Structure formats: structure tokens, C-alpha cells
Amino acid sequence: MTTYLVTGAGSGLGAVTARELAATGASVVLAVRDPARVTAPPGDTEVRRLDLADLGSVREFAAGWAGDLDVLINxxxxxxVPYAKTADGFETHMAINHFGPFLLTNLLLPHLTGRVVTVSSGLARLGKVPLGDLNWExxxxxxxxxxxxxxxANLxxxxxxxxxLTDSGRAVRAVAAHPGVARTGLDRHFGGGLSLLMKVVYPLIAQKKAEYGxxxxxxxxxxxxxxxxYVGPGGRNGGRPRLERRRDHRDARELWEVSARLTRA
Structure with a gap:
């Protein structure tokens, strides 16, 4: 039986992903910040606590993992979200979207047998990663x-x-994906002029269902x-997903080294 670990599986894309994987007969662990608020989908499923904004929680979760893990879905x-820092001193986006998954993946690598899927975004093409100021100080x-x-940073x-992984001779694959613009609760923190703009534009460009995303x-x-x-959507309302064209970045190795130092991975 294939074992999957899906982070952020309490709602949105994560919940759909966990549900669909469980429906195939796979064993699925839903990693969420507040297990009391999450009902596991039918099947061989389990809900466990994981707060990616807290490196202590990440370490505790990884230490409690036993046995093989076929696929980790970050x-x-x-x-x-508004500017804030976590208890570890990281800006919130970098903490939850990058540093937490970075540490989690590294700690679980000894257990992994299949692949690591990290969810990015089409907006990554607009991003910049200044290695000297990752936390917006x-x-x-x-x-x-x-x-x-x-x-x-996910890419x-x-x-x-x-x-x-390739240099070490391991068969585990690292893959990225993005959902396009799917209707989930991820945009709930938009405010000001951006909020007004999204109220007009969002319905025109968003996938109709999280299932498509x-x-x-x-x-x-x-x-x-x-x-x-790098896998992206095949169309606005579904369709076979397709491989996206992307360019490799020369500073990927440097970001890894900085991330390893900051998270003590």
C-alpha cells in the first residue's frame, strides 16, 4: 500500500488531494495545525498535528514518523498575510511556505522511497529571493x-x-506543482485596493472548483x-495537467545552504 503525507490537508487543495488519494486505497496521513477541527476522509487515513510555523513542531512530527513514506506532499x-515573525524569527510566508517544509523534508528523507511534491504558484515567476534578506528585515x-x-523558493x-538526490544515487524524485488560480480560502487575507481588484478579477480567472486546482x-x-x-493545470476548468517550462536558478544551492543554517537542518 502506498503511503502519502499531505501537509495543510484540513481544507482547500490539501483536503481534496488527501481525499482523492485515500479513494484510491492509499494510506494517507493528513498533517494539520489543529487536528480537532479536521475530519479525516473515508479510507485508511489519519490526522496528525503539524505546525510548519514552529520548527519545534516540525521536529516533533518527524521524530514520531515510523516506517517508509512513499510520497511527501508539501x-x-x-x-x-500581514507582516509578522514566527517564534523562530522567520517572516510568516517564508516560515510556513519554505523553511518549515524544507526542514520537514530533510528530516523525513531517510524514510522517503518515492517522491517529494512541493506546491508552488504561477506567481513564482514574479518572485525574487534576496539571500541576504529572506525575512524582510x-x-x-x-x-x-x-x-x-x-x-x-519552493522551486x-x-x-x-x-x-x-541524483548525486547521492537515490531514486527519490523531487517535483513541483502549481494549481493555477483555484477557488480556495488562500486569498482571504487580501486587503485594501488589492482586495477590490481581486473581487472583480478573481471570478474571471479562477478555477470553478478546488478539485481542478x-x-x-x-x-x-x-x-x-x-x-x-514542474506540473501545472491543463486548463481553466480541468483537463490533463501539463509540464510547465521553467528555468533553473544559479542561486538554488545558496538558498539551500542558507535555509539549512537557519533551520539547523
């Missing part, structure tokens, strides 16, 4: 800019993880895709 994320904060930065992480994630997790692939 899905949990936040978008356009010397720049004027932009909530959307911070999100874009963290999603680009750089995938790229460097695949390089390291989950398709690229499911394909990245189960389909025949190569390492360092």
Missing part, C-alpha cells in the same frame, strides 16, 4: 511580494533537492514525471 501555505514589506518570494528547493498536485504525486518537473 502543500500547506499562506498567502498575502531591510526592505519595505509587501505581502504579495513575500508570497511570490516564498513560492520561488529553487525542488531544483536543489533533485540535484542532491488539485489535479496538477495529484498528477505530480502519482504520474510519470521526471525529477525537477
Amino acid at each position: 502543500n500547506a501555505g499562506v498567502m498575502a 531591510r526592505r519595505r514589506y509587501s505581502a504579495l511580494g513575500a508570497y511570490n518570494q516564498s513560492k520561488l 529553487l528547493f525542488t531544483q536543489e533537492l533533485q540535484r542532491r 488539485a489535479l496538477p498536485i495529484l498528477f505530480a504525486a502519482t504520474g510519470d514525471v521526471p525529477g525537477n518537473a
Whole structure:
């Protein structure tokens, strides 16, 4: 039986992904911040606590993992939240979208047998990753800019993880995916002029259902895709997911080294 771990599986794309995987007969662990608020879907499923904003929680979760893990799906994320720092000193987007998944993946690598899927965003193409100021301490904060930065970090992480897996001779694959613009609660923190703009534009560009947005994630997790692939949606309302064109970044290795130092991975 294939075992999947899906982070942020309490709602939105993560919940759909977990539900669809469980329906195939797989064993699925739903990692969520508040298990009391989550009902596991039918099947061989289990809900466990994981707060990616807290590296202590990440370490505790990983320490409690026993046995093989076929596929890790780094899905949990936040978008356009107000500026804040976690207890570990990280800006919120970078903490939840990058540093937490980075540490979790590294700690679970000894258990992994299949692949690591990390959910990015089409907005990653607008992102910049200034290695000297990942936590927005010397720049004027932009909530959307911070999100874009963290999603680009997801792609750089995938790229460097695949390089390291290949160099070590492991068959585990690192893959990235993005859902397009799916109707989930991820945009609930938009405010001001951006909120007004999104009220007009969002209904025109968004997928009608979260199920459509989950398709690229499911394909990245189960389909025949190569390492360092980037899977995107096949159309506005579904369709076969497709491999996206992307460029490799020279600073992927440097971001890995900085992330390892900051998280003590």
C-alpha cells in the first residue's frame, strides 16, 4: 500500500488531494495545525498535528514518523498575510511556505522511497529571493511580494533537492506543482485596493472548483514525471495537467545552504 503525507490537508487543495488519494486505497496521513477541527476522509487515513510555523513542531512530527513514506506532499501555505515573525524569527510566508517544509523534508528523507511534491504558484515567476534578506528585515514589506518570494523558493528547493538526490544515487524524485488560480480560502487575507481588484478579477480567472486546482498536485504525486518537473493545470476548468517550462536558478544551492543554517537542518 502506498503511503502519502499531505501537509495543510484540513481544507482547500490539501483536503481534496488527501481525499482523492485515500479513494484510491492509499494510506494517507493528513498533517494539520489543529487536528480537532479536521475530519479525516473515508479510507485508511489519519490526522496528525503539524505546525510548519514552529520548527519545534516540525521536529516533533518527524521524530514520531515510523516506517517508509512513499510520497511527501508539501502543500500547506499562506498567502498575502500581514507582516509578522514566527517564534523562530522567520517572516510568516517564508516560515510556513519554505523553511518549515524544507526542514520537514530533510528530516523525513531517510524514510522517503518515492517522491517529494512541493506546491508552488504561477506567481513564482514574479518572485525574487534576496539571500541576504529572506525575512524582510531591510526592505519595505509587501505581502504579495513575500508570497511570490516564498513560492520561488519552493522551486529553487525542488531544483536543489533533485540535484542532491541524483548525486547521492537515490531514486527519490523531487517535483513541483502549481494549481493555477483555484477557488480556495488562500486569498482571504487580501486587503485594501488589492482586495477590490481581486473581487472583480478573481471570478474571471479562477478555477470553478478546488478539485481542478488539485489535479496538477495529484498528477505530480502519482504520474510519470521526471525529477525537477514542474506540473501545472491543463486548463481553466480541468483537463490533463501539463509540464510547465521553467528555468533553473544559479542561486538554488545558496538558498539551500542558507535555509539549512537557519533551520539547523
